[in-house]
Amino acid sequence: MTDKTLGFDTLAVHAGAEPDPATGARQVPIYQTTAYVFRDAAHAARLFNLEEVGYIYSRLTNPTVSALVNRVAALEGAVGGVACSSGHAAQIMALFPLMAPGCNVVASSRLYGGTITQFSQTIRRFDWSARFVDTDDLAAVEAAIDENTRALFCETIANPGGYVSDLDALAKIAERAGIPLIVDNTTATPWLVRPMEHGATLVVHSATKYLTGNGTVTGGLVLDSGKFDWSASDKFPSLSQPEPAYHGLTFHKALGPMAYTFHSIAVGLRDLGMTMNPQGAHYTLMGVETLGLRMERHVKNAQAVAEWLEADPRVDFVTYAGLKSSPWYERAQRITPKGAGALFTVAVKGGYEACVKLVSSLKLFSHVANLGDTRSLIIHPASTTHSQLDEEALVKAGAAPNVVRISIGIEDVADIIADLDQALAQATA
Structure with missing residues (x-):
């Protein structure tokens, strides 16, 4: 059997890892090590020159972290990627x-x-900038x-x-412009949608x-479809x-579909150092094993x-795209046919207070x-996560200011x- 014949839940448990060859350990071990012994001087030189794939130093690659990247890459339909210390780190690594x-x-x-703050403020220190547009207005994009x-x-x-993006339309715009579409798939997860099947070049989590x-560790991932032609222009x-x-290596010419992944490791992680630690990767691997089961309940x-x-008179509106009243209901049926996720906002009568x-x-x-x-x-985003x-x-x-964000669990x-009923009674009394 190949990975292409396996179902989502099977990949979530098995992809990216085999029993440990040294001990036979069934679960992916936590390789809590900084460095790796080279076989000889020639082996070390080949690794450093990107002539051979292997482990050099855990700021770059680590077997536990690699297992996680390979597993999520299999779930997303990606050729490779990198793991980072947080989702915010992954966004910078993607760019x-x-x-x-x-x-x-x-x-x-x-x-x-x-993300709006990172893109509107922080990246300006690199002399990068962001232009924010309503992605429903394709002409404005x-x-x-x-x-x-x-x-x-x-x-x-x-x-x-809980707004659902029209990935297919945005991918066509990106393709015409000769630029990659980067999709943050955190709230949907590959169980609901694989953005690369809708034309995305890169996916971040x-x-x-x-x-x-x-809720135990922070981490981020950047996955690459391997399909973008980085040499089509001088961009x-x-x-x-x-x-x-x-030594003058041209990543795309030498590495083809793996060019972006290898650059992100060999240059990005080498110089920015936003590395996921192996214990964090281990916790995330264990979480991914039950992703499909959890998402179904979520x-x-x-x-x-x-x-x-x-239907509650104490509520002004609900933004969940799974509701037939939502302006994004039809789009959600097309982009995320198994459901509209488990994150949305609720406008409460009585406003901010x-x-x-x-x-x-x-x-x-x-309340977290x-x-x-x-x-x-x-x-309450207006007083916390979005207060800036x-x-x-x-x-x-x-x-x-009149909305709260809720993330529905599996209780x-x-x-x-x-x-919610008893709390709404107190809030709107």
Whole structure:
């Protein structure tokens, strides 16, 4: 059997790892080591010159971390990738081989607030910039792209609003512009959709969320489809031109579909050092084993909770794309046919103050700055995760002052609804 014949849940358990050849250990060991002994001087030289694949130093590669990358790559249909210390690190790593001073990325205005801050503020220190557009306005997306644009960036299911991106349409725009489409698939996971099947070049994840699923470690991943022609133009010299640090090696010419992955390891992790630690990779590997089982329950619960909330007179609206009233319902049926995820916002009657009281009144829900846990989670974005944005930007990001973001867990759905019911009673009394 090959990986192509295996189902999702089988890959989630088996892909990327075999029993440990030294001990026969069935679970992937935690290779808690900094460095690796070379067979001889010639072996070391081949590794450092990228003439042979192997382990040199754990800032670059580690067997536990590699197993995780290979497993998620199998789930996403990617040829390779890198693991990073966090989802935010993964976003910088995704852009690093593509960007140069003066370049820009065109990004959805409906991104996680921390991503908007990273793209609008932090990357400017590299002399990169971001142009935020409503990705439902395809003409505006095309108009925002210019000769200095190096990527188009969106989330499959936007955090916090649950908005579903039209990946197929955005991929066509990116293709016409000769740039990669980068999709953050954190909130959907490959169980709901594989963005590369819709034309995405790169997929990023905050592995902290659904992939791990238990709120124990932070991590990020960048996966590459291996299908983009980095040499088709002069836009991506890091991949299409000789690299001085490797004796003039041209990554795309020498490594073909694996060029982006090898550059991200050999240059990105080498110089930026945003490396995932092996213990974190181990926790995430264990989480991925049950990803399909968890996502099925997450989505089933979220649909039931969203329908209950939409019918409640204490609620103004619910943004869940699985509701027939949602403007993105038809798109969700096409992009994520197994469900619209488990993250959405709820507008509470009474505005900002009612939202704050709701959060404080819940008992089963945890008030945390996280999502994708087995536990149901809640936060008021306008006063926390998105508080750095002005009111106009809050509304554009789907985080208006009168909404709370909820991440539905895998508890008994009746208990989730009962907790929301009693908290809404207090918040809107």
